[in-house]
Amino acid sequence: MKKIVTLLMSIAIGVATIIGLAGCSDKKTSDTLTIVWYPNESGGDLEAARNEIGDIITKATGKKIEHMLTTDYAIAIEALANDTAAIGFMGAEGYIEAHTKNENVIPLAIASGKSGTVDDAVYYSWISVPTENQDEYKKDGNYTLDNIVGKKMSFVSNSSTSGFKVPTSGIISYFSKQDKWKDLTKDDLIQGGSDKFFSDVLYGGSHQGSAVNLVTGKADVAAFCDANLFNYVDVVSGKMNEVGTVYKIKDNAAEPFNEMAGKKFTAITSTPVLNAPFVMNTSLISEADQTKLIEAFTSDETTNNAKIFLPKDSTEKGFFKKEGKEKFLEVEDAWFDPIRNM
Numbered sequence: 001m002k003k004i005v006t007l008l009m010s011i012a013i014g015v016a017t018i019i020g021l022a023g024c025s026d027k028k029t030s031d032t033l034t035i036v037w038y039p040n041e042s043g044g045d046l047e048a049a050r051n052e053i054g055d056i057i058t059k060a061t062g063k064k065i066e067h068m069l070t071t072d073y074a075i076a077i078e079a080l081a082n083d084t085a086a087i088g089f090m091g092a093e094g095y096i097e098a099h100t101k102n103e104n105v106i107p108l109a110i111a112s113g114k115s116g117t118v119d120d121a122v123y124y125s126w127i128s129v130p131t132e133n134q135d136e137y138k139k140d141g142n143y144t145l146d147n148i149v150g151k152k153m154s155f156v157s158n159s160s161t162s163g164f165k166v167p168t169s170g171i172i173s174y175f176s177k178q179d180k181w182k183d184l185t186k187d188d189l190i191q192g193g194s195d196k197f198f199s200d201v202l203y204g205g206s207h208q209g210s211a212v213n214l215v216t217g218k219a220d221v222a223a224f225c226d227a228n229l230f231n232y233v234d235v236v237s238g239k240m241n242e243v244g245t246v247y248k249i250k251d252n253a254a255e256p257f258n259e260m261a262g263k264k265f266t267a268i269t270s271t272p273v274l275n276a277p278f279v280m281n282t283s284l285i286s287e288a289d290q291t292k293l294i295e296a297f298t299s300d301e302t303t304n305n306a307k308i309f310l311p312k313d314s315t316e317k318g319f320f321k322k323e324g325k326e327k328f329l330e331v332e333d334a335w336f337d338p339i340r341n342m
Contacts (some may be wrong), residue, residue, distance in 0.1 A: 001338060002034075002130035005202070006328075012130075015144055017163070018250060021298050021304035025306055028283075028284065028285065028286045030063075030273070031063055031064055031340035032064045032065070032066055032067050032085065033057060033061065033064070033065055033066070033086040033087060033186055033271075033284070033285070034065075034066045034067075034085045034086055034087070035050070035053070035054060035057070035065060035066070035067055035068065035088065035089045036068040036070065036075075036077075036079040036084075036085035036087070036254070037050060037067065037068065037069055037070060037076065037088070037089060037202060038070065038076050038088075038089065038090055038091075038094070038128045038206070038297070039070055039071050039072065039073070039206035040207050040208060041072055041089060041206050041207070041227045041228075041319065042069035042206075043072070043208070043255065043256075044078070044254075045231070045254035045255070045256070045317045046231075046318070048102045048307070048316070048317070048318075048320070049316075049317060049318040050067055050164040050317055051067075051295070052153070052207075052211075052305070052307045052308055052318075053245050053278075053308070053319075056290075056296050056297065056302055056308075057087065057293065057296070058087075059296065060289070060292040060293050060295070060296035061285075061289045061292055061293065063104055063289075067208075068084075068085055070292070071205060072157070072205065073090075073156075073160060073205075074157075074159060075158040075161040076088060076090060076094065076100075077090070077094050077097050077159060078100040078101075078192070079098075079103050079107070080102065080153075080279065080281050081098045081101035081102040081105065082102070083281060083282065083283055083284060085279070085284075086106065086279050086281050086284040086285055087173050087278065087279065087285075087293075088278070088279050089158060089276065089278050089279075090277070090279065091162060091273075091275060091276045092161045092273070092274050092276065092339040092340075093159055093160060093161035093164070093165045093248065093339060094159050094161070095107070095276075095279050095336060096158060096276055096336060096339060096340050097195065098279065099279075099333065102281065102283075104281055104282045104283040105280070105282075106279065106280060106282060107219045107278075107279055107280075107331050107332065107333060107335070107336075108277065108278040108279055108280045108294065108330075108332075109277065109278050109294065109297040109298060109329060109330055109331070110275045110276070110277045110278070110318050110327060110328065110329055110330040110331050110335075111276075111309075111326060111327070111329075112275075112325070112326055112328070112329050113275075113326070114299070114323050114324030114325060114326060115324065115325060116324070116325030116326065116327055117262045118329060118331065118335070119327070120264075121168065121273040121274065121275040122273055122274060122275060123162065123164070123225055123226055123227040123229075123273055123275060123276070124162070124225060124226045124241040124270050124271060124272055125162035125166040125167055125223065125224075125226065125269075125271045125272075125273050125306075126159075126223065126224060126226065126267040126269065126275065127145070127148075127167050127170075127221060127222070127268055127269040127270075128211075128214060128218060128221070128222055128223075128224070128247075128265045128266060128267045128268065129214070129220065129221050129265065129266055129268055130196060130203070130214065130215070130217075130220075130264070130265055130266075131236075131246050131264035131265055131266045131329075133220070134246075143268040144268075145170075145171060145174050145242055145269065145270070145283045147200075147341045148171070148176075148220075148221050149197060149278060150197075150198070150199050151190075151198060151199060151217045151219075151220035151221050151237070152192070152199055152200040152201075152202065152208060152218070152220045152221070153192065153198040153201050153202070153219060153220070153221050153222070153223075154201075154202040154204055154208050154210045154212060154213035154214060154218070154219035154221070154222035154223065155167070155168075155186060155201065155202070155203055155222075156190065156203065156204050156205070156206060156209070156210045156223065156224060157203055157204075157205070157221050158190060158203070158204075159206075161273055161274075161276070161339060162207075162223070162224070162227075162271075162273045163204075163207055163210055163224055163225060163291070163337065164223065165222050165342060166271055166273050166328060166342075167223040167269070167271070168186050168189050168340050169186075169188060170269060170271055171184075171185065172184050175197075176178060181197070184197065187218070187250070188200070191255045197220055200219075202218060202219055204222070204224070205224050206228070207224040207227075208224075208228060208229070208256055208257070209256065210223060210268055211224045211226040211229060211257075212230075212256050212257070212260070214265055215249065215257075215260050215263035215265060216260070217286045222265075223271075225273070226240065227249070227276070227286070227319075228307040229318075230321065231254070231317045231318075232249060232250055232253045232257045233250060233253075234248050235247060235248075236246065236248045236249055236264060236333060237265070239298075241267075241270050242270060243267060243268065243269060243270050244266065244267070244268070245266070245267050245269070245270075245275045246264055247264065247265055247266075247267050248262060248264045249261055249263045249264075256311050272341055274335070274336060274338060277331070278297065279327075280293065280295070289331055294330050296329050297328040297330075298327065298329060298330060302327070302328060303326075303327035303328070306322070308320060309321065309322035309326050310328070311319075311323060319337070322331070331334050
């Protein structure tokens with residue numbers, strides 16, 4: 001009887017192992033890879049840019065591509081963490097959340113800065129106000145955060161790096177020096193109310209959505225970034241990404257700005273943020289394909305692809321501009337520690 005039980009147990013374990021290995025193998029040998037996109041990159045005007053990224057992946061791996069569009073940061077993060085999506089493009093905060101939930105989610109590549117290195121691989125988080133009200137946020141001729149207290153504030157999502165994590169860290173750092181706000185925390189900024197730091201707090205769901213909240217008057221102050229707004233705005237005065245620069249919605253701006261041409265806002269803060277990574281879920285991608293993807297993203301062919309890195313005078317919509325030696329670079333998880341430690 002003992003021999004029979006032992007034999008049956010051995011068979012059961014063997015079958016379970018085979019099933020487990022088959023399941024793992026099936027995931028990595030699938031002929032389709034799903035790319036999940038944040039709401040910022042899910043708009044119809046960016047379809048060509050998404051497809052160009054998909055083409056790079058298909059050419060490198062031979063896999064078909066499915067684009068998973070989202071309306072919520074959390075959906076995109078969960079898709080990567082729960083093995084629904086193989087590749088994503090997200091801010092550092094979203095990547096950190098996904099990696100914490102699933103250590104198989106790791107960086108694939110980031111866009112470099114103008115130098116072609118990680119030294120200036122940053123974009124900018126803005127806290128902005130309507131230009132007609134900009135003087136309310138000045139003290140001794142300089143822009144200040146003092147008067148944002150009690151205002152209606154718009155963030156992007158509490159999983160957004162430049163649309164929440166960085167601006168709230170900046171607000172806390174600034175106000176915690178004052179006795180009244182010395183115990184201010186992120187939790188105090190998530191919701192508004194008569195007894196709160198802000199009278200009301202809105203979430204745009206995307207950087208575009210947060211900007212819409214500002215220019216339509218739903219919010220007095222809003223946080224969003226340059227990387228998701230450059231397709232829709234022109235500089236009216238000042239220089240791109242400087243404090244005090246005035247921006248205007250373009251006359252031919254695509255949705256959601258198509259009925260807001262000419263609306264102006266002023267950036268009263270502009271904070272550099274580590275560039276957003278493309279990430280990959282290694283439980284869904286073989287080691288060979290992981291290597292191929294890194295090689296494809298960092299190749300000269302991709303670097304010189306004008307549909308990926310848009311020339312300055314380009315009228316196309318995309319994710320990255322070519323203002324110098326921009327290209328994709330491979331980075332390790334530890335590169336995002338400054339955001340992780342905020």
